[in-house]
Amino acid sequence: MKPAAVLMDMDGTLVDTEPYWMATEYAIAERFGATWTEEQAMGLVGNALIESARLVKEGMGLPHEPEEIVEMLLDGVVERVEREVPWRPGARELLTDLFEQGVPCALVTMSYARFVGPILEHLPEGTFKVIVTGDQVRNGKPHPEPYLTAAAALGVAAEDTVAVEDSNTGARSAEAAGCTVLVVENHVPVAPGERRVFRDTLEGMTYADLAALDAGA
Structure with a gap:
């Protein structure tokens, strides 16, 4: 699926x-x-x-x-x-593929809107159909509210989405919302979880790879 x-x-x-x-x-x-x-x-x-x-x-x-x-x-x-915007390996390329495939994307960050703005300026307009920032929610990560808010705004069930995270706090938030969680560790180790799939990098990853994750591969 x-x-x-x-x-x-x-x-x-x-x-x-x-x-x-x-x-x-x-x-x-x-x-x-x-x-x-x-x-x-x-x-x-x-x-x-x-x-x-x-x-x-x-x-x-x-x-x-x-x-x-x-x-x-x-x-x-x-x-x-x-x-300088320090992009993670493969991040912009994955976003480009999702945009070209017409896959709805949401940005779910605990940073505030005034920090997100300078980063979004480097992406094509419409890359994210929904943006949820930390100053827009009552309960931040690890509460599920940020991811539930994003899914609802896109008109989809959280259970039908893939969330991409790098931290325990974020993974707990997405997992509690019901998302399949692709974890790419960065500065901190992330514990295993029932709905978590681990990869070393986003480099070379496409929508097809995320679809395979969602199918349990």
């Missing part, structure tokens, strides 16, 4: 922006004379942005509200992505 739609994570999946987030976190720590570790940075991967901000506040002992920290994080990462 071919997937009715493909739902794509962004950070770490389509673009390798996790180093941008981490560099920004370290810059914030330096700015306020706080400490920050690689373990703490890795613990934020895949989180809803507001949750990451809460962890930054707690971990660095900052007096700022989480909403203020979100804006600090976005300021740093947007500045970096406007200079």
Whole structure:
């Protein structure tokens, strides 16, 4: 059975922006004379942005509200992505194939709209029929709401879609929504799961490969 739609994570999946987030976190720590570790940075991967901000506040002992920290994080990462978009191997090629095949795609990211914009400028208009960002949902990943929202907006059942993810948090979200989850690990290891299929890279992958995944191959 071919997937009715493909739902794509962004950070770490389509673009390798996790180093941008981490560099920004370290810059914030330096700015306020706080400490920050690689373990703490890795613990934020895949989180809803507001949750990451809460962890930054707690971990660095900052007096700022989480909403203020979100804006600090976005300021740093947007500045970096406007200079260069670090595409993951095979990501743009897969998106091009899906677009040419007429497969509906949704972007499902916990980043906020103002960070997504500069990245979408590098893709053909209409690449994503639906965009779900972290500032549009009440419950971020690992809650299923982001993926359920995307599937509903496309008019398909989540069970009939393939989600592409790189983190445990994202995989849990997509799995809980009922998606088949293609996991391409990046900065953090991802645990096995009932609806998860693992591949080493998106490079060379096409819609036909995703259809095979959906069929249980």
